[in-house]
Amino acid sequence: MSRYLRPPNTSLFVRNVADDIRSEDLRREFGRYGPIVDVYVPLDFYTRRPRGFAYVQFEDVRDAEDALHNLDKKWICGRQIEIQFAQGDRKTPNQMKAKEGRSDYDEYDRYSRRSRSRSYERRRSRSRSLDQNYGRSYSPRGRASERPRRSRSRSEHGRFSRRNRSQSRSRSNSRSRSKSQPKKEVRHHRSGSRSNSRSRAASKSDSKSNHKQSSKYSRESRREQERSKSPSHSPSRSRSKSRSRSWNSHKSSGH
């Protein structure tokens, strides 16, 4: 009952903070209303830039409330900050990993991580237990300098679509296929590759009996593919191209 009357923690969520805000600034401002436990300004994991909000944790929730009421909508560093009570506690790395929905880097990041583990060891050697030092001295900057190395064909292409993967992975795919997934790219199929896989599977049981069925199947599957908006970019490419060109000219001439 009374549990709902007060926030779950003493952390304040400060949003719309300036990009160049420093934790010291916040600490100074907020510290006037009570002792502060911790101030943290989250940065984007990849870009290393402030995400535009910050956290200030007080020792006493009353002080937090006091600061909230006094500093909310105040202008700091040229920006009007807004303060709320933070929802939940500081997120654990696993929580962040679980999200995994941030940028196109994560895929590439995962595979280029091996070269990065070295710097990690170095870092870890200094501080015994990172788990306890989290939020204190853990700064992934070292990796940040390695990150922008994504000068491969990948970054040029833009982003990777791993939505499907996250779905299947959530189910039960990760344990057996986690590493086999990273296929470079789907091979360019020539017309007929579909029937090939079919016949391959069929050849296991009846290779000759399936002759007519196979041909039938290939025809049907082809039709199906065309009808169901084939997500694979293979055979109807030239078609769509000419189509789009048509559209383009249509638009051009119409306008």
Next chain:
DNA sequence: GTTGGTCCGG
């Protein structure tokens, strides 16, 4: 229209 550490050691 923003809620935090993305690392598990061979």
